[in-house]
Amino acid sequence: MEVMYKSTRGHSDTITASQAILQGLAPDGGLYVPTSIPSLDVDPAALAEMDYKSIAYIVLSSFLTDYTEEELKSCIDNAYDAKFDTQEIAPVVKVGNTHYMELFHGATIAFKDMALSILPHLLTTAAKKNNITNEIVILTATSGDTGKAALAGFADVPGTRIIVFYPKGGVSRIQELQMVTQKGDNTFVVGVNGNFDDAQTGVKKMFNDASLKEVLAQKGFQFSSANSINIGRLIPQVAYYVWAYSRLVKEGSIKPGEKINFVVPTGNFGNILAGYYAKLMGLPVDRLICASNDNKVLYDFFKKGIYNRNREFILTTSPSMDILISSNLERLIYKVCGSAELNREYMKELSEKGVYSLNITQIAALADFSAGFATEQENAGEIKKVYDETGYVMDTHTGVASCVYRKYVSETSDTTPAVIVSTASPYKFGRAVMTAIDPAYDSLDDFALIGELNKVSKVEIPNAVREIMNAEIRHDTVCDIDKMEAEVKGFLGV
């Protein structure tokens, strides 16, 4: 059955998957959603015998129905290859009584690689299928990890350019170095004097600017997005939820058909939404536990049904979750509202007043989710506790999820098997991880810390980290929020 895509804000066009991937954001500022969720027509026992690529194919072919089998298989083969440091692609490891799904074995050691290693292939294939001759300009705002993963994916891809905006001072040292050392003539990296929400709002504004679109078109350019607002980011992420389930069946931790929980460290709500789509497809998932750091706007939302971004933006040691406007939540709101009109109303309230409140029926429709948060201190305590008890070293984002899960179990006594989604390598956030284990490490410089982390974790230093140790800085542009458009025009020469 063909799956089509439409805007969460009611724009009348219904378009194919490849067109939605090309456009990124709908013309009315809405996000594309599938008009129907395909069902996962595979026996869970059969899943256990499949490899990552086969499962990715099942999921992608269910949602991206206007791509041919050959096209999808070629995209998958080009994405999940030796760029990953393990053939498993996303190992599910047992630590104590809990499972962690490690999504950080790709080129830039964060979970964004899971989708961004395939998005350039889906996008260039989409351009061919739709006879697009314009050069595609990927415009991206990043809280730290998307930027590098997108740069790595799009660098030197013919027919594309990529521009990344990151909050200057709002990302880890390693994250910043990874981005500013990026090679490729089609890449451009800009630090913004503002936070992630400022950068994301600036990017969305450019997407919605019809006159800018016109100017670009005259010069043979068109925008697309590598942010999780692009459905081409979201769908590949559904695959690893199915994969995690298949691993638990394979190792005998669960019986085929038995339900499991997922705990997801959340910022822009893209990762956990993919888990929700997996559940809607029919994967036996009970609860999706949304884990926040001190920027706990989502925790408050799930507790009270009120989304309120009017609060202090807090910089934490899990910077990729330092977000107050979670873009992908709009896809869930649209679903629970059951209509684009109501969703549009809420999004208007969000942009004008910074707050909206769901009604009782809509709140009831959120029942698949639980939520928790971890303070900075709790997170550091969790990283240390798990290390002391098991020797496993996790990054600060995974630490938030792990801590939230511990609190969840003590509050609910829910014994459903759970998978904690591990979103980054500890090497990416070495300072915060190491000082959680022992504050004395804080006196070391960033690269000395990496050596110590290697000793403590007994995990090899990833290539992604080795690479930047001596790399040349190639990007040093910094701009104010109101100059983002000027930077884009400058880079494109329009």
Ligand SMILES: *Cc1c(COP(=O)(O)O)cnc(C)c1O
């Ligand atoms: C992006 C990111 C998150 C948040 O994921 P969302 O899809 O934005 O909710 C969590 N952890 C890490 C390491 C990330 O890079």
